[in-house]
Amino acid sequence: xxxxFGLITNQEIDIGKITxxxxxxxxxxxxxxxxxxTITDGKLFIKKDAGKIDEIHKKLKLDSFPNGSKLxxxxxxxxxxxxxxxxxxxxxxxxxxKIAICHNGIIDNFIELKEDLISKGHEFKSETDTEVIAHLxxxxxxxxxxxxxxxxxxxxxxxxxxxxxxxxxDYPNYLIVVxxxxxxxxxIEEGKTAYCASDIPAFLPYTRKCYVLNDNEMAVLRAGxxxxxxxxxxxxxxxxxxxxxxxxxxxxxxxYDHFMLKEIHEEPLALRKTLKxxxxxxxxxxxxxxxxxxxxxxxxxxxxxxxxxxxxxITRFLGKYIEAIECSEFQIQLEDCMExxxxxxxxxxxxxxxDLIEAVRWAKEKKNAKILAITNIVGSSLTRYSDEAIVTRxxxxxxxxxxxxxxTQVLTLAIIALEIAEILKSIPDExxxxxxxxxxKTPDIVEHLLNNDIKKxxxxxxxxxxxxxxxxxxxGISIATAKEGGLKLKEIACRFVEGYxxxxxxxxxxxxxxxxxxxxxxxxxxxxxxxxxxNVMEFKARGGLIISVVVESDKIISELSDITIRIDQPxxxxxxxxxxxxxxxxxxxxxxxxxxxxxLNPDQPQNLAKTVTVH
Ligand code: AGP
Numbered sequence: 001x002x003x004x005f006g007l008i009t010n011q012e013i014d015i016g017k018i019t020x021x022x023x024x025x026x027x028x029x030x031x032x033x034x035x036x037x038t039i040t041d042g043k044l045f046i047k048k049d050a051g052k053i054d055e056i057h058k059k060l061k062l063d064s065f066p067n068g069s070k071l072x073x074x075x076x077x078x079x080x081x082x083x084x085x086x087x088x089x090x091x092x093x094x095x096x097x098k099i100a101i102c103h104n105g106i107i108d109n110f111i112e113l114k115e116d117l118i119s120k121g122h123e124f125k126s127e128t129d130t131e132v133i134a135h136l137x138x139x140x141x142x143x144x145x146x147x148x149x150x151x152x153x154x155x156x157x158x159x160x161x162x163x164x165x166x167x168x169x170d171y172p173n174y175l176i177v178v179x180x181x182x183x184x185x186x187x188i189e190e191g192k193t194a195y196c197a198s199d200i201p202a203f204l205p206y207t208r209k210c211y212v213l214n215d216n217e218m219a220v221l222r223a224g225x226x227x228x229x230x231x232x233x234x235x236x237x238x239x240x241x242x243x244x245x246x247x248x249x250x251x252x253x254x255x256y257d258h259f260m261l262k263e264i265h266e267e268p269l270a271l272r273k274t275l276k277x278x279x280x281x282x283x284x285x286x287x288x289x290x291x292x293x294x295x296x297x298x299x300x301x302x303x304x305x306x307x308x309x310x311x312x313x314i315t316r317f318l319g320k321y322i323e324a325i326e327c328s329e330f331q332i333q334l335e336d337c338m339e340x341x342x343x344x345x346x347x348x349x350x351x352x353x354x355d356l357i358e359a360v361r362w363a364k365e366k367k368n369a370k371i372l373a374i375t376n377i378v379g380s381s382l383t384r385y386s387d388e389a390i391v392t393r394x395x396x397x398x399x400x401x402x403x404x405x406x407x408t409q410v411l412t413l414a415i416i417a418l419e420i421a422e423i424l425k426s427i428p429d430e431x432x433x434x435x436x437x438x439x440x441k442t443p444d445i446v447e448h449l450l451n452n453d454i455k456k457x458x459x460x461x462x463x464x465x466x467x468x469x470x471x472x473x474x475x476g477i478s479i480a481t482a483k484e485g486g487l488k489l490k491e492i493a494c495r496f497v498e499g500y501x502x503x504x505x506x507x508x509x510x511x512x513x514x515x516x517x518x519x520x521x522x523x524x525x526x527x528x529x530x531x532x533x534x535n536v537m538e539f540k541a542r543g544g545l546i547i548s549v550v551v552e553s554d555k556i557i558s559e560l561s562d563i564t565i566r567i568d569q570p571x572x573x574x575x576x577x578x579x580x581x582x583x584x585x586x587x588x589x590x591x592x593x594x595x596x597x598x599x600l601n602p603d604q605p606q607n608l609a610k611t612v613t614v615h
Contacts, residue, residue, distance in 0.1 A: 002078050002090075002104035002609075003029035004184075005202050006165035006175045008071040009193035010223035016063035019072040020053075022195075022202040027053055028259070028398045028603065028610045029104075029198060030078025033089035036062050037100040038069040039172045044100055045069075048089040052604070070223070071175060073165045075102035078609040081110070082127030092131040094138035095122055098169045099147075101137075103130040104198055105162030105182035106614050113157065133164060147171040151178065152218055156231055161354055161613055163213075165196050175221040178231070179213035181381065182613045183352050186211045186219050186226055188241070194221040198611075200244055201396050208244040212379035242379070246396050260399035260492070260602045264588050265450055270404040271443040271581070273393030274411050279419075284388050285372050286419035289318060292343035292370070296334075298327045298359055299347040300612065302402040302484055303409060307347045309480035309580035310413025316577065317421035328615075330359035334367075344369045347413075349397060349405035350611040351380025360385050374412050376405050399603050400610050401492050403588045406484060407446070410580045414439055438574035445569045445582040453565070457586060460547070460563055461594045464518055467545075468495055471509065471519040472587075473502035473535065475528035481549075481580050482522050485587030492602040493595040502535040515543035520590075522583060523550045523557045526576040536560050549583050551575075565590075 003026025035048025075090035110129035140150035161181030256262035363369035373386035472486035486499030
């Protein structure tokens with residue numbers, strides 16, 4: 001939530017243009033206001049306002065910086081403290097207008113700090129927690145510390161999860177960068193330019209060399225160089241330089257109208273890459289699960305639905321129950337009853353979701369749990385708190401709605417499941433081989449849909465234009481698909497959707513059904529099919545508009561449906577188990593085309609941000 005960016009250089013480069021392009025690449029993290037600041041001739045220049053970056057750029061020419069600017073700090077906001085207004089936009093300044101600060105995260109103790117600073121004569125302009133940091137640094141500088149030391153002391157006083165970048169007019173040769181819980185990466189063009197950002201794509205066109213900051217670390221960025229400090233231990237530290245493998249194309253729209261559409265089209269490749277995760281990485285996970293008496297799986301949002309699908313697939317071969325629990329409920333529900341030494345599978349595309357990070361830290365520290373992470377981001381907080389981590393190979397995902405990260409999460413869990421089957425010999429070798437072949441086919445099935453069915457899916461949304469409420473229903477493993485497909489429509493097309501068990505829907509939700517009420521049934525030909533036929537008939541009898549997602553050869557449910565989406569895959573138990581991967585792109589596309597049809601931007605759903613770093 002919120003994106004921050006900083007740059008300092010000794011080169012003759014167009015800082016304004018780079019800064020604008022970089023915050024545009026972070027806009028998925030928040031888009032209710034933005035701002036940029038630079039220092040020239042001993043003065044701070046700030047441009048900021050409420051609104052989307054393009055709107056503000058039209059008014060303020062965000063890329064036009066004063067001549068001679070050699071540094072920039074910038075921000076794109078997802079409001080927490082104070083509504084999205086010009087005054088609450090970042091950067092924020094101190095009383096003397098010398099310090100500019102951009103911040104992502106929350107300062108939990110800001111009220112207490114603010115009261116103390118006001119009593120010392122500081123005057124606040126905004127309602128944000130961020131402004132406290134600027135005044136706190138100023139306060140320490142008033143006591144005689146330089147900018148670097150004052151920043152260090154100020155950040156030690158702040159409680160919460162945050163990342164900041166700050167500059168000072170009297171110290172124009174460096175930027176201060178601090179991380180505690182919220183993500184922050186430093187990019188470096190040695191001897192020339194240093195960057196910092198909440199996410200890699202911000203500076204990816206300029207450098208592939210980066211350092212990932214850990215919690216309670218501070219970096220001092222100078223033109224083309226960087227030094228690191230530990231906030232707690234008062235000492236300089238060294239960090240490993242990393243090489244980013246992502247291509248810049250992966251972080252750009254590449255001819256598609258939206259990132260979401262591009263990322264859905266990248267699913268076959270992402271799945272193929274994820275299928276190649278080395279066996280020894282998978283084996284480590286599988287062995288821990290085989291040897292653990294108690295296993296939990298936890299995540300938020302889409303990652304939680306991937307976890308539901310994955311749990312179903314793993315238990316098939318493991319023969320042990322896995323408890324799936326949303327990460328925000330993990331500690332509160334398990335405080336008094338979680339066993340020691342359990343295994344916890346933690347799933348998160350960003351690896352930064354604060355509720356998940358807190359859940360795994362608690363499980364590790366208090367219950368001695370083994371943390372097995374599945375994430376898309378190398379070096380994310382989740383990987384640092386885990387005992388083993390598998391990084392999915394989805395590549396950068398910019399669209400706020402998770403798409404390719406979902407299917408690669410389910411795929412990773414399915415690969416682990418088959419590894420468990422091999423270790424435990426829970427099914428005959430020939431069967432295992434058939435499951436493996438079916439799983440290896442999943443990218444081709446998705447690719448077939450993308451090559452052949454786009455027009456048809458686009459057309460379907462016209463029949464649904466006037467509907468504001470939807471059910472997505474299924475049984476068994478497909479409940480995960482129903483929930484995830486429903487979440488996609490809910491979040492990007494702003495429709496009310498209930499993703500639910502088809503069996504359970506009789507116990508209440510069915511009372512909403514009237515003529516034309518759209519119900520999307522996820523109906524692979526698995527062991528739940530016959531009973532699902534009964535559920536389809538119940539909803540049809542009440543006038544529901546039946547839309548089904550079925551396999552190519554389906555006869556019964558498609559016959560009962562008003563609209564049918566066919567997925568070209570064999571009607572076989574080996575393929576059925578992986579329908580959370582092969583059926584979901586059709587639902588992602590349906591949500592995408594629906595949002596576009598009703599005039600919404602699927603990449604920027606209202607009130608959402610890609611990475612949720614607040615409770
Ligand atoms: C996905 O479309 C959603 N925007 C959201 O539910 C997301 O999946 C959730 O916030 C979890 O994020 P994570 O995978 O980065 O932990």
